[in-house]
Amino acid sequence: MSRASWGLRHEPILAAxxxxxxxxxxxxxxxxxxxxALGGCSLPSMPSLPSLPMLSSAPKAICAGAGLTxxxxxxxxxxxxxxxxxxxxxxxxxxxxxxxxxGINPSPWFAFRIxxxxxxxxxxxxxxxxxxxxxxxxxxxxGRAWTAxxxxxxxxxxxxxxxxxxxxxxxxxxxxxxxxxSPSDDxxxxxxxxxxxxxxxxxxxxxxLEGRPLVGFVGGGGIDAMVVLTRQHPPETSGQEAYRGFLDxxxxxxxxxxxxFRARHRIIIAPMPNPDGVDGGYWRLNAGGMDxxxxxxxxxxxxxxxxxxWIVKEVGGRKVVSMMDFHSTDKTVIYAPPLASPSPTxxxxxxxxxxxxxxxxxxxxxxxxxxxxxxxxxxxxxxxLKAPGITVELWDQIPTAEARALxxxxxxxxxEYFAK
Ligand SMILES: [Zn+2]
Numbered sequence: 391m392s393r394a395s396w397g398l399r400h401e402p403i404l405a406a407x408x409x410x411x412x413x414x415x416x417x418x419x420x421x422x423x424x425x426x427a428l429g430g431c432s433l434p435s436m437p438s439l440p441s442l443p444m445l446s447s448a449p450k451a452i453c454a455g456a457g458l459t460x461x462x463x464x465x466x467x468x469x470x471x472x473x474x475x476x477x478x479x480x481x482x483x484x485x486x487x488x489x490x491x492x493g494i495n496p497s498p499w500f501a502f503r504i505x506x507x508x509x510x511x512x513x514x515x516x517x518x519x520x521x522x523x524x525x526x527x528x529x530x531x532x533g534r535a536w537t538a539x540x541x542x543x544x545x546x547x548x549x550x551x552x553x554x555x556x557x558x559x560x561x562x563x564x565x566x567x568x569x570x571x572s573p574s575d576d577x578x579x580x581x582x583x584x585x586x587x588x589x590x591x592x593x594x595x596x597x598x599l600e601g602r603p604l605v606g607f608v609g610g611g612g613i614d615a616m617v618v619l620t621r622q623h624p625p626e627t628s629g630q631e632a633y634r635g636f637l638d639x640x641x642x643x644x645x646x647x648x649x650x651f652r653a654r655h656r657i658i659i660a661p662m663p664n665p666d667g668v669d670g671g672y673w674r675l676n677a678g679g680m681d682x683x684x685x686x687x688x689x690x691x692x693x694x695x696x697x698x699x700w701i702v703k704e705v706g707g708r709k710v711v712s713m714m715d716f717h718s719t720d721k722t723v724i725y726a727p728p729l730a731s732p733s734p735t736x737x738x739x740x741x742x743x744x745x746x747x748x749x750x751x752x753x754x755x756x757x758x759x760x761x762x763x764x765x766x767x768x769x770x771x772x773x774x775l776k777a778p779g780i781t782v783e784l785w786d787q788i789p790t791a792e793a794r795a796l797x798x799x800x801x802x803x804x805x806e807y808f809a810k
Contacts, residue, residue, distance in 0.1 A: 465573035490679035501567035525568030536570035574665035596696025610657035626718035635797025686770035710777035725781035745803035
């Protein structure tokens with residue numbers, strides 16, 4: 391984290407409520423923080439880097455003025471429009487993708503680049519229209535290394551539909567996003583690297599609606615099977631961190647128990663089942679306007695059709711000990727089928743819960759339910775594979791190390807329970 395020219399301060403903001411004309415001036419404490427001082431909040435650099443276009447590729451601006459240019463011309467950028475006032479105040483509209491059915495899960499994702507012709511202070515307001523602010527902003531000087539803005543740096547209007555931050559921009563480009571950027575090729579590359587030299591095969595099990603590759607990996611032994619996936623929902627990168635902690639631990643444990651587990655179980659991995667949604671900067675859906683994790687029953691979309699068929703083919707009739715699907719939401723919680731569910735490995739659930747409870751500082755909540763018609767991967771796993779489908783939800787703002795620790799604990803539980 392070498393750029394010291396970033397900064398932010400809380401300042402009074404003026405926002406006229408269009409309906410009441412009420413003055414919504416806020417007076418907040420003024421605090422000035424440089425990026426260098428935020429080092430404690432920075433994330434560890436990732437082993438694989440997101441691919442982002444260089445500035446020399448002349449990104450297409452969505453608005454410009456007062457020495458500022460804003461663009462969303464990179465993978466996983468949000469779906470934005472914007473306006474810049476004469477004094478340089480910026481308002482960025484945060485919009486969601488087209489949806490087949492009314493309403494969309496409120497995951498108002500934003501990611502854009504702001505290029506300034508000089509170092510300056512700028513006020514940036516995120517305008518969510520009828521949705522509420524959810525993701526605390528991260529900032530970056532290169533689109534790769536990210537710093538979380540401190541809690542309290544965002545000023546919200548009464549309805550929480552507009553969020554304002556004041557930043558000291560350096561000259562040149564700066565990135566602002568709801569989570570550290572992780573376009574579709576990032577988790578595929580991370581997974582490929584993690585599995586390298588461990589006897590896994592990579593396959594393109596299908597194509598997304600927009601023609602992006604649907605990539606899977608298969609390795610391990612051949613008696614029983616397990617399935618792991620993440621990023622059905624585009625912004626849910628804290629879930630992806632838990633997925634990474636899970637795979638890291640599953641593969642790197644070198645004790646005999648882990649070796650027995652890996653020799654016995656076929657390991658089926660889908661790191662990026664919704665690449666169109668991820669690279670399109672979507673909140674929730676695929677390019678067909680569908681929530682993929684509500685489509686596992688009817689299988690109307692190419693992504694769910696291909697993924698479910700590939701899993702069934704790779705399972706090949708083996709007993710599936712568990713299917714874990716990593717997500718993010720406003721708290722860390724495990725969604726599991728009831729303990730009386732018709733699965734030969736349902737008794738793994740109490741072992742998993744005990745592992746979390748005894749090893750994690752903040753063990754997750756649990757919720758047990760099954761609805762055969764819900765269309766999520768968890769229900770599909772129980773109905774189709776007779777396996778406990780487990781939706782692992784990580785808090786949006788969980789520190790990376792804690793997300794990875796939860797994933798690692800899940801891997802330990804799996805290894806220790808099934809290597810018998
Ligand atoms: Zn999700």
